[in-house]
Amino acid sequence: SPADIRRVAVLGATGSIGTSALDVIARHPQRMRATVLAAGGRVDALLQLCVAHRPEHAVIADPALYPRLRDGLREAGLDTRAHAGDEALQALAAGPDCDTVVAAIVGAAGLGSTLAAARAGKRLLLANKESLVLAGELVMAAVREAGAEIVPIDSEHSAVFQCLRSCRDTGVRRIVLTASGGPFRGRSHASLAEVTPAQAVAHPKWSMGPKISVDSATLMNKGLEVIEAHHLFGLPGSRIDVLVHPQSLVHALVEYVDGSTLAQLGLPDMRTALAVGLGWPERIESGVAGLDLLSQGRLEFEAPDMDAFPCLGLARGAMEAGGTAPAVLNAANEEAVSAFLQGRVGFLAIPALVEDALAALPAAPATSLEALLQADADARRVTRQMIEHRSPGGAPATPPQDARH
Numbered sequence: 361s362p363a364d365i366r367r368v369a370v371l372g373a374t375g376s377i378g379t380s381a382l383d384v385i386a387r388h389p390q391r392m393r394a395t396v397l398a399a400g401g402r403v404d405a406l407l408q409l410c411v412a413h414r415p416e417h418a419v420i421a422d423p424a425l426y427p428r429l430r431d432g433l434r435e436a437g438l439d440t441r442a443h444a445g446d447e448a449l450q451a452l453a454a455g456p457d458c459d460t461v462v463a464a465i466v467g468a469a470g471l472g473s474t475l476a477a478a479r480a481g482k483r484l485l486l487a488n489k490e491s492l493v494l495a496g497e498l499v500m501a502a503v504r505e506a507g508a509e510i511v512p513i514d515s516e517h518s519a520v521f522q523c524l525r526s527c528r529d530t531g532v533r534r535i536v537l538t539a540s541g542g543p544f545r546g547r548s549h550a551s552l553a554e555v556t557p558a559q560a561v562a563h564p565k566w567s568m569g570p571k572i573s574v575d576s577a578t579l580m581n582k583g584l585e586v587i588e589a590h591h592l593f594g595l596p597g598s599r600i601d602v603l604v605h606p607q608s609l610v611h612a613l614v615e616y617v618d619g620s621t622l623a624q625l626g627l628p629d630m631r632t633a634l635a636v637g638l639g640w641p642e643r644i645e646s647g648v649a650g651l652d653l654l655s656q657g658r659l660e661f662e663a664p665d666m667d668a669f670p671c672l673g674l675a676r677g678a679m680e681a682g683g684t685a686p687a688v689l690n691a692a693n694e695e696a697v698s699a700f701l702q703g704r705v706g707f708l709a710i711p712a713l714v715e716d717a718l719a720a721l722p723a724a725p726a727t728s729l730e731a732l733l734q735a736d737a738d739a740r741r742v743t744r745q746m747i748e749h750r751s752p753g754g755a756p757a758t759p760p761q762d763a764r765h
């Protein structure tokens with residue numbers, strides 16, 4: 361009956377995760393439909409999605425684009441109501457027109473709607489890992505207090521979530537998150553000085569948005585994921601390991617005290633994790649083919665190179681420091697990645713800027729959202745200043761002489 365239909369808000373609908381989520385939703389018209397679609401600035405892409413999925417509400421983050429959205433919906437003959445801005449987004453994420461929220465906005469910009477959905481007790485399909493890095497304790501407390509249900513979408517965390525459901529969550533010795541190693545696996549630190557944004561976003565295994573692609577190339581993504589796993593599964597950093605696995609077929613492993621290790625495997629396609637979240641506790645079709653291990657041939661594993669990729673260690677350090685440190689790490693990284701993508705700083709400036717921001721803004725205790733948002737704002741200001749001083753005339757920081765490979 362219509363009352364049983366899952367009503368899904370897809371936040372970040374025009375992005376890589378958002379379009380994958382809509383692909384899965386469209387395969388199950390009897391079980392679920394997209395009732396709210398939200399995007400940042402790509403209003404024409406959002407309008408196209410509205411034509412295809414006929415949601416009840418469409419939200420564009422940038423208020424200047426509201427007239428274009430409203431008029432475009434009307435011209436297309438749709439009943440979809442237009443909204444703009446973060447307040448409208450949070451109200452819809454918490455409101456009665458959805459029971460499930462796919463949180464797939466990129467960066468700290470996703471925190472407000474993630475928190476709103478958690479506080480409203482929704483089923484929260486969380487892809488936006490930055491909100492857990494920035495305010496993990498607050499998000500998880502809101503989930504507990506409101507009785508919300510969080511299903512991780514990040515592939516590694518979906519894998520852990522699936523493995524943990526084999527029995528009660530007791531007796532976990534450690535979890536292991538796998539990393540593809542990104543496009544620069546096997547390279548030395550110095551040889552990365554002159555890599556370009558185009559090389560950095562060309563991920564060998566996953567097709568993703570530009571920010572997370574750069575994070576995968578620096579291994580900051582895995583650092584953010586260690587912090588994410590700490591909040592989702594309640595384990596200290598010392599029991600969350602990282603293993604490089606170039607084939608990206610084993611997504612994570614859970615080791616138990618009895619010596620048993622469970623792993624989740626699958627092709628690198630985010631629709632599997634999205635189908636787990638959308639269908640849970642039932643398994644539903646995702647459009648992803650099964651895994652043919654015979655044709656894959658080989659599964660390899662190696663330790664991450666902590667010298668070539670300092671971001672993983674920086675993230676672990678920020679997690680241990682606690683308080684405002686993860687918020688500073690995340691904000692400095694967002695600013696540094698954005699400057700790198702714009703060609704304003706080199707690739708190695710990303711870990712250097714994050715390290716300098718963490719040194720400039722020592723960890724302070726933070727229990728309130730205001731304190732964390734202040735740390736986020738301070739880190740962005742400090743990092744932007746350092747970017748300007750680093751690159752007079754917009755040139756990347758001078759690479760070492762032996763930088764060419």
Ligand code: NAD
Binds near residue numbers: 378465488489569
């Ligand atoms: P993307 O860049 O492809 O898409 C980002 C989406 O967020 C777009 O729809 C954009 O319009 C929207 N957006 C940006 N700023 C916004 C704002 N201020 N308000 C509202 N909407 C805004 O990114 P993606 O690769 O889909 O990643 C989204 C999130 O999922 C990230 O947190 C990422 O770390 C996480 N994630 C992605 C993947 C993947 O395979 N792509 C895997 C794991 C986790």
Ligand code: MG
Binds near residue numbers: 515
């Ligand atoms: Mg991941």
